[in-house]
Amino acid sequence: MLRCGAFDRQRTQRESALDAARELERFLASVEKRAFKIAQIAIRDVDDALDIVQDSMMQLARRYADRPSEEWRPLFHRILQNRIRDCQRRRMVRSKVFAWLPGRQNADGEELGDPMDLAPSQDPGPGERMMMAGALDALETAVRRLPERQQQAFLLRNFEGLDVAETAAAMGCSEGSVKTHYFRAVQTLREALGEHW
Amino acid sequence: MSETSDSKLQEFERRSREVLAAGAESLGADVRSRLTQARFKALEQLEKPASPAWIRALVPAGGLAAVALVAVMAWHGVTGRMDFGPTDSGRGDVLEVVAMADDYELLQDDVEFYQWLDSDPGVDAVADLAGAG
Numbered sequence: 097m098l099r100c101g102a103f104d105r106q107r108t109q110r111e112s113a114l115d116a117a118r119e120l121e122r123f124l125a126s127v128e129k130r131a132f133k134i135a136q137i138a139i140r141d142v143d144d145a146l147d148i149v150q151d152s153m154m155q156l157a158r159r160y161a162d163r164p165s166e167e168w169r170p171l172f173h174r175i176l177q178n179r180i181r182d183c184q185r186r187r188m189v190r191s192k193v194f195a196w197l198p199g200r201q202n203a204d205g206e207e208l209g210d211p212m213d214l215a216p217s218q219d220p221g222p223g224e225r226m227m228m229a230g231a232l233d234a235l236e237t238a239v240r241r242l243p244e245r246q247q248q249a250f251l252l253r254n255f256e257g258l259d260v261a262e263t264a265a266a267m268g269c270s271e272g273s274v275k276t277h278y279f280r281a282v283q284t285l286r287e288a289l290g291e292h293w
Numbered sequence: 294m295s296e297t298s299d300s301k302l303q304e305f306e307r308r309s310r311e312v313l314a315a316g317a318e319s320l321g322a323d324v325r326s327r328l329t330q331a332r333f334k335a336l337e338q339l340e341k342p343a344s345p346a347w348i349r350a351l352v353p354a355g356g357l358a359a360v361a362l363v364a365v366m367a368w369h370g371v372t373g374r375m376d377f378g379p380t381d382s383g384r385g386d387v388l389e390v391v392a393m394a395d396d397y398e399l400l401q402d403d404v405e406f407y408q409w410l411d412s413d414p415g416v417d418a419v420a421d422l423a424g425a426g
Contacts, residue, residue, distance in 0.1 A: 117339050124335060128328045129317040146327050153335035161339055232316045235309055254306055255313045286305055293308075 120161055123168050124153050127256075131176055134251045137239055138180045148183060152176040173252060173266035231293065238288040242281050245269075249277035250285070 128149060135145035152175045160171050239247055245267070252263045253274070263278075264271045320328075 113339075117336060120339070121332065121336055124332045128332060129320055129325075130314075132320065132324065132328060133313065133317045142324065146324070146331065149328065150331035150334060153331055154338055157335040157338040158341075231308075231312045235312050236316070251313075254310050255317075257310075282302065282305065285309070286302075 116161065119165055120157060120168075123165065123172075124156075127169070127172060128153070130256055131172070134255065135176065135180055137236055137251065138244075138247065139183055140240065144183055148176065148179040151179050155179075169256075169258065170262040170265035173256065173258065173262075174268065177248060177266055177268075234289060234293060235285070238285050241288070242284060245273075246277045246281035246284065249274050250281035253278050254282075 131149045131152065132145055135148045136142060139145050139148065152172060155175050156168065156172050160168065163171065239250060242250065248267050249263060252258045252266055253260070258266060260271045260274050263274045267274060
């Protein structure tokens with residue numbers, strides 16, 4: 097009898113753990129593509145964006161899986177934004193380090209700078225840009241040019257569909273700041289894309 | 294704001310949302326496959342046992358130690374007792390790297406979010422709306 101009770105308890109525990117895992121998987125599957133696009137627009141690199149999304153997912157699963165599921169979205173986007181910022185900072189430090197490393201000069205003795213700057217740009221050149229007909233390309237290009245906080249506010253509010261309070265939690269700022277950044281972002285984008293976009 | 298500009302604004306928001314969503318849905322097979330792998334890796338974390346409480350208790354201590362180290366290095370830098378080599382820029386980079394310690398960022402994730410969660414009375418709406426979204 098006692099053994100039966102313990103067995104039932106174990107089975108219930110296993111089932112509830114399985115349910116929690118399924119719920120988390122559904123959540124991650126529902127946000128992963130948009131999270132990738134947000135990271136890609138901010139970082140401009142597919143591999144780095146994928147690393148950032150994976151890292152954010154792992155962090156959420158490792159540390160916050162036991163939190164109520166309604167908290168996952170703002171938490172996940174908070175982690176994602178922190179990882180994006182970390183990546184941007186690392187790039188900045190790397191470019192500083194390469195700037196004063198000896199031996200990075202060309203034949204004329206000029207500084208070569210950060211090798212990342214020498215890599216082929218993923219941003220389209222002027223000729224290619226003229227050929228862009230797609231609305232997505234035009235919008236992504238315009239969003240990339242927004243200041244960082246405006247870009248975050250626009251993507252989290254408009255694309256990810258977070259409300260003002262959730263966006264404030266994800267960005268780590270007040271709701272008033274979110275509204276200001278979002279308003280300015282929309283204004284800038286409408287001006288950049290023109291009436292007929 | 295006039296009705297016309299209001300509706301234009303809403304139209305812009307709707308269209309940009311649709312365009313970005315279409316972009317997310319048309320990701321290449323390679324990216325989609327790597328996102329699925331990332332999700333499975335994240336779910337594997339659920340099976341790993343949580344680190345013992347004493348290790349978690351050391352994380353804030355580690356953060357404090359990093360801050361103390363930065364303060365000592367900055368102080369020595371100001372008083373000129375520590376030689377960082379011939380260039381000044383090296384000193385800044387070292388401090389920046391130390392200050393970027395991941396543990397500190399992990400702490401930030403927690404502390405700021407839960408401070409916000411506790412302090413904002415309107416935050417109950419997050420739970421309701423997140424559920425709806």
